[in-house]
Amino acid sequence: MVQRPLSPHLTIWRWGPHMLVSILHRITGNGMAVVGLGVLLWWLGALASGPAAYDSFSAAMTSPLGYVVLVGLTWAFFNHMASGIRHWFMDIGANYELRSNKNSARGVVVAGIVLTALFWGALLLL
């Protein structure tokens, strides 16, 4: 492996919305990769194993800690989704202007929270 220099570390930059969204993208992505996919496999495994295993999965997920995990995962998904869509625009060379870049970063944070609230509202009401 060729040893290449790494990018500068986080501490030398001044914080802004774009930085927050950037690091949240990494945190939510890796968080979902570990916790989210773990819950997904537990869910699928419990479904395939039968009602008894599914009941213990349901009991865990409807406990207070279970709701914290599930709400946290849905927020992580919607936040990661919103910043991922923002990345698509930057991939084609758009949205690098300072003002629109900063505003879209703010929009990502708002969208993540609003979509999470809408999803849980729909799940509980419908």
Added chain:
Amino acid sequence: MDKRTTLGRYGSKGTAIGQVRGLGSAHEGVHHWIQQRLTSIGNLVLVGFLLISLVLLPDFSHATVSGWLGSPVPATAMALLVISTFWHARLGMQVMIEDYVDAPGNKFAALAILNLAAVAGAAFGLFCIARLALGGAS
């Protein structure tokens, strides 16, 4: 230093730019980058399908959920979701490991564990969906 090589002509090992000048690209970035984007589209569609389906399901009893998941379209969508999300997660965690794990030996070990876990996890998910779809589950 040997002046016949690009590195010899331009490279001063003492500076960061000198360490990369003349090496060219690592030749493995574009493939990774494109796959990360393609699976992101897959994730958006398939997780969207899952979340909307969860909202529309009448209840979350074992009979209801396993009956839904075992029918052809949801079973196909969930199998694709497992493949797309695990592949996307594998690519994303690889980048995190490459950024934060410096020592080459530790980096190789972390990437090996990541690959084994991703393949094993996806295989387990696909097996569970196949069992539900093909009628093995009670």
